Amino acid sequence: xxxYKYFIKTPWWARWLFSSYVxxxxxxxxxxxxxxxxxxxxxxxPWVLQLLKKFDAKATFFCIGANVRKHPAIYQQVLEEGxxxxxxxxxxxxxxxxxxxxxxxxxxxxxxxxxxxxxxPPYGKIKAAQAKGLFRAxxxxxxxxxxxxxxxxxxxxxxTPQRCSEYVLKNVEAGSIVVxxxxxxxxxxxxxxxxxxxxxxxxxxxxFEKIQMEGL
Numbered sequence: 001x002x003x004y005k006y007f008i009k010t011p012w013w014a015r016w017l018f019s020s021y022v023x024x025x026x027x028x029x030x031x032x033x034x035x036x037x038x039x040x041x042x043x044x045x046p047w048v049l050q051l052l053k054k055f056d057a058k059a060t061f062f063c064i065g066a067n068v069r070k071h072p073a074i075y076q077q078v079l080e081e082g083x084x085x086x087x088x089x090x091x092x093x094x095x096x097x098x099x100x101x102x103x104x105x106x107x108x109x110x111x112x113x114x115x116x117x118x119x120x121p122p123y124g125k126i127k128a129a130q131a132k133g134l135f136r137a138x139x140x141x142x143x144x145x146x147x148x149x150x151x152x153x154x155x156x157x158x159x160t161p162q163r164c165s166e167y168v169l170k171n172v173e174a175g176s177i178v179v180x181x182x183x184x185x186x187x188x189x190x191x192x193x194x195x196x197x198x199x200x201x202x203x204x205x206x207x208f209e210k211i212q213m214e215g216l
Contacts (some may be wrong), residue, residue, distance in 0.1 A: 009171040010149055020131070022216055024149040027175045029080050030206045034059040035148065037088055039121065039182035040067050040074035048182050048194070049081055055198045057208030061135070061182070062120040062146070065090035065110030075113075084144060084210035086118030087111055088136060095126035103130045107137040117143045117213050124148075144216050150174040154186040154193060161192035168197050 007014075015023045025033055034052075039045045039061055052059055061078050063085055068075045078085060090110040095103055103126075107119070119134055124147060132141045150171045153159045168178060180190055198208070 006151060006153070008151055008153060008167045010147070010151070018147070022177070022211075023163045024177055025211070025215060027106040030130065030174050030204070030205050031209050032174075032201060033177045033211050034062070034114045034180065035062060035086075035120070035146070035177060035211070036180050036182040037062045037122075038067070038092065038186075039063055040071045040078065041182050041184065041190055042071050042074060044072050044075065044184065044190070045071075045138050045182045045186050048079060048180075048190075049083075051194060051198065052083070052208070055202050055208065057198065058210040059208065060086055060118065060146070060211040062086040062087045062088040062118070063110075063114055064092050065106075065113055066089050068110075068113045072113075081127045082210075084116070084118065084212060086120055086211075087112055087114045088120055089122055092122045094123050095121050095130050097125075100127060100129045100133065104128075104137040107134065108139070111138045117141070118146050118211060119143055120146045121134055142213070144176065144213065146211060148179045149173075150178045152178060152180050152189075152193065152197075153181070154189040155181050156189075157185075159189055161189045161196075164193040165188045165196040165200075168193070169200055172201065172206075174206075 087110050090106045093106050152168050
């Protein structure tokens with residue numbers, strides 16, 4: 001654990017305890033799975049998309065339903081540029097603090113706009129009963145809870161862009177799922193850290209791919 005109140009690198013025991021969730025995607029190739037939570041945002045998401053295009057990178061965007069409703073054109077741009085999307089609830093709910101039915105109703109509402117079997121719980125907090133009910137809430141058969149292997153910490157106001165970059169580059173490995181946020185709260189870190197991270201990993205020979213149900 002870092003000096004912060006969360007794990008930058010997800011510990012083995014968390015992956016073992018919650019082994020039905022996807023924490024990383026095993027691969028022998030130098031592939032990293034970048035993901036962006038909380039969008040779409042009318043300014044930040046297009047900035048991210050432009051930067052990804054520069055590095056021929058694909059990513060996965062876990063979208064909040066309310067933001068998709070506000071910015072449908074940006075959401076469509078994410079899809080048209082070949083990225084994957086996932087459900088991140090309608091109201092960015094904390095599963096541990098929300099009754100199961102209310103949580104699943106919120107997920108179902110988001111699924112009306114977000115066509116995906118991929119789901120990431122806000123804050124990484126979800127009850128077992130909520131996870132079991134996802135297939136009904138999403139209504140697309142099999143669904144997968146996508147967690148992460150590396151948390152960038154870009155959302156943390158006590159984090160600096162330099163530390164954000166250093167922590168990601170130190171902990172990333174083939175198959176890592178890395179979390180960033182295309183949100184105003186994170187942008188002061190993301191704006192400087194993401195170009196540094198993409199450039200460094202690109203120079204190390206990594207490819208950037210989106211998460212797909214077929215490979216899970």
